[in-house]
Amino acid sequence: MPVILKHPVFRRLYAAHIIHIIGNEFTFIAVVGLLHDLSGSGLSFAAGTVFRLLPYVMTSLFSGALLENWDKRRVMITVNLLRGILVSLFFWITTPAYLWAVFLLLILVNVCSAFFQPAMQVAIVSAVRVEERLQANSLLQGTTSFLIIVCQGVAAFLVYYFSYRFNFLLDAACYFVSLLILVKLPKLAEAEAKTSDGFFTRLREGFSYIRTASGIKSILAYQMAERILGAYYIMLMFHILQERQEGLYVFGLLDIPLGLGGVFAGIVVSKWAGGAGDKRVNQALGWALIAMGLAVYGIFHAGPILLLSFAVLLCAFASFSSTIMAVTRLQRVTEPDYLARVFSIREMATMGSFALGCLIVGYGAEEVGSPLISSGLAIFGAVAGTIWLIAARITLGKKSDASDDVA
Structure with missing residues (x-):
């Protein structure tokens, strides 16, 4: 068993994460499948993504400032209860x-999710020492990706032989199980300080803090660029289902290499x-974006x-590697x-970029075809x-010069 799983808080967060990711897949x-059956339009896939992400982005604008004075455990439990009910509908x-009800439910589910991620990040940082956070983030990402392989394979089987509708009930059940795991979450290792500052004051201070922290700004800008490239995935739906005329199960099976x-x-x-x-991590981050661009071109050609x-x-290897390294650095x-x-502002920025990218590539694919749009993403x-x-x-060069001056 990995050492990181000896942390009582992280162990339960990890277990709850696993269960709800299974349902999500x-x-x-x-x-x-539901959008395809109800509309049959490639643009509806992009619209569905926007209705999922735009509420998430807008809620993330203020969720972090609200969470500071809330009990993180209660937030995560309440969110999973609400998501379980909504998904079953x-x-x-x-x-x-x-x-319209599909889009409304997508909006409500993702408003709830915008409170879960920042709460979980605070809990992880409270439970895990700095030197172990890379291992924690890698374990979370690696497990999530493994579950994509297993669950999408199972989901594709269920879709092919039965109805995709039962998947909604399975997801609802997973949220309720995840809720039960979080009920017994131990108290956070560090006391959570309450602040008497008003909501708008805390929100303004959060943006001011990011604006004056060049390291944080650069990480957020990097992840926004990576998420724009990640919008290729919404185009993959149109490419497989419309342009190649493949079945829905084929799209599900493609999540295995992902x-x-x-x-x-x-x-x-x-x-x-x-x-x-x-230095080497920065180089890896830059080359990861380049590799993603080349891979996106290859996917659609x-x-x-x-x-x-x-x-x-x-493409998935480059994308997930960059995410693990960027999130770990942001925590540090x-x-x-x-x-x-x-982290709530990060969710707003990155998922906002993803939503915008999905809308552009979804509309573009339907108008001019995915091969041409993928060439633009590659560039x-x-x-x-x-640029990264x-x-x-340049940044490392300036730091080196500054060190020489001090010496």
């Missing part, structure tokens, strides 16, 4: 006349990044499904008093990665 492909939507990429990223990053140093799967694997450079606010990834590499070299 069943629901994701079910929502795709998808099961009963059967006609196009209630397409999950493998995350597993490999969790293993490699946990063994390498801890002792690599800032590959003919054989095996070649397409390999490109998905490469953020002051504890601002952690909830920084964006190459340019963004190159140049900026990182």
Whole structure:
């Protein structure tokens, strides 16, 4: 058993995370199937993503400031209770006349989720020592990706032989089990300081803190670029279901190389990044964006499904590796008093970029085809990665000069 699982708080958070991710994977492909049945439009996939992400982004604007004076354990329990109830309602939507209800439920579920992630980050940082956070983040990401492989394979089987609608009920059950695990969550290791400052004061201070912290700003900008590239996934739905005329189960099976990429990223990053140093990590981050751009191009220009799967694997490895390294660095450079606010603003920035990217590539794929749009994403990834590499070299050069001056 990994040493990190000896932490009582992290162990329960990890178990609760596993259970709800299992349900999420069943629901994701079910929502795709529901939208496809109710509308049949490629644009509806993009619209569904926007209705999931836009409420999440808007709620993340203020969720961190609210969470600071709330009990994190109660927040996570309440959120999972609400998500379990809401997800079960998808099961009963059967006609196009209630397409609006699908979007409404997506909005409500993701408003709840915007409170869960910052609360979980605060709990993790409270429970895990600085030197063990890379291992914790790698384990979370690696396990999540492994579950993508297993659960999407099972979900594809259920969709092919039965109805995707039962996946909604499975997800609801997973949320309730996750809730029961969190009920017995031990008290956080560090006392949570309450503040008498008003909500708007805390919100303004959070943005001011990020604005004056160049290290945090650069990480957020990097992750926004990575999430724009990650929008290729919404286009993959249109590419598989509409352009290639494949079945929904094929799209589900393509999550297997996606999950493998995350597993490999969790293993490699946990063994390498801890002792690599800032210079080498910065280089890895830059090359990860470039690799994602090249892989996205390959996904939508590959003919054989095996070649397409390999490109998905490469893209996932680069994406998940960059996420693990960036989140670990953000945890390290953020002051504890601002952690909830920084991570809620991070969710707003990164998922906002993802939502915008999904809308653009979803609309673009339907208008001009996914191969042309993927070429634009590839160019964006190459340019963004190159800019990061140049900026990182300049920053390290300035730090070196400053050290020489002090000496």
